Amino acid sequence: MDSEGESMEFAAAELTLSPRLGRTVRVLRLPGEGQLQLADSPLLDQWLPTPSRIEGWADWLERRRSAAIGAGIATVLGVVLFFEFALPWMANRLAPVMPRAMERTISDQAMALLDHTQLQPSKLPAERRLALQLVFKDLTRGLPRELDYRLSFRDAPELGPNAFALPDGHVVVTDQLVQLVGEHEDELVAVLAHEAGHHEHRHGMRQALQSSAVVVVAGFLFGDLSGTGSLSVSIPVLLLESGFSRDHEREADRFAFGLLDKHRRSPADFARAMRRLSAHYGERDFGAISYLSTHPPSAERVEAAERAAGLAPGDPAAMPAPVERKGKKSSSGG
Ligand SMILES: [Zn+2]
Known part of the structure; x- marks a missing residue:
């Protein structure tokens, strides 16, 4: 090798040539400290073939x-x-x-937020609430997450008839839903069975994790992690802003059909509840909060309930009966 009149000899095995990468300069490392920077040439690869395949791929990609x-x-x-x-x-x-304490914290914060903005203390008579709580206790007895459940009621004049389950098993029913079903308490029980399905499948916590992970991942992708610092504060907000997926709703429905069967009830109760809600809401969505607007009673869900009850589509047995006004109570549930 010639360098300003000086001639040096090296064995090819002692030399390492930097891989070819697009049009970048190749570096030929000599034994010891020295190196030569060379313009790329096909000859270099002929003299010192680079064995690595990956380098070849990288070069191909670069070009x-x-x-x-x-x-x-x-x-x-x-x-x-x-x-x-x-x-x-x-x-x-x-x-x-996820630790139980975390489920509890997220749920309590979400509930505090709702109580502050959308919900008011229930106006139902205490004995009515207690009776429904006992029915719910009976319904959830023996379930894997039995000890988590609690049922409470809220007045929600703007929100209307609704029910939802928070990630810790706290199920909330609005006074308006209790009034809508009236003496047809079986329909309310069917809705509660659906809410239990959300809890048994951990949909609430899954939703909370997913919506908060989006913030973390987006932070990494766009290089702004400031949002993740206050995640503990924002999870309940994110949870309320996100709704359950259709898959979650179907899963909770299927769970409800099984649970109703087990209690010698019928999925037809669920079909009637969905129909009654549809008739009440018409085309209107279930309010502005996504978490509470995830029970759109679709025809598909009503049909699934009818099928589970062994009824033909549109069977009169799956049609809701009118509610007697004056709020007369019936003890047909149980
Ligand atoms: Zn649901």
Whole structure:
């Protein structure tokens, strides 16, 4: 090798050549400290072939615009797949190991928020509330998460008839729902069975984890992690802003059908409750809070309930009967 008139000899095995990477300068490392920077040339690879395949791939990629575009698309696709599949999968795995205290904190904070904005103390007579709480206790007896459940009532003139389950098993029913079903208490029990389904499948905690993970992941992607510091404050808000997926609703419905069967009730009660809610709300959505607007009684869900009850679609047995006004109570439930 010639360098300013000086000639040096090296064995090829002693030399290392930096891999070819697009049009970058190649570096030939000599034994000891020395190195030479060389313009890329096909000759270099002939003299000192680089054995690594990966380097060859990297070079190929570097030289192709389509590969760069492809990588961009793959990244976007990866992010989409992550949010669509990986995140729910992780939330599903994590939810069962979340400490009970965490479920409690998130639920209490969400409830405090709702009490502050949408809900008022129940105006139902205390004995009516107690009677329904006993029915709910009976319904949830023997379930894996039996000890978590509690049922409370709230007046919600703006929200209307509704029920929801928080991540710790606290189920809330509005006075308006109790009034809507009137003496047809079986329908209310069917709705409660659905809420128990959400809790047994840990939908609340899964939703809380998923919606908060979105903040963390978005923070990493866009380099702004300031939002994650106050996550403990924002989880309840995020939870209320996100609704259950259709899959969650179907899963809770199926659970309810099984539970009703077990209690010698019928999924037809659920079909009637859904129909009654549909008739009340018409095309209107269930209020502004997503978490509470996730029970849109779709035709598909009514049909599934009828099928589970062994009824033909639209069977009169699955049609809600009118409510006697004056709020007369019936002891037909139990
Ligand atoms: Zn639901």
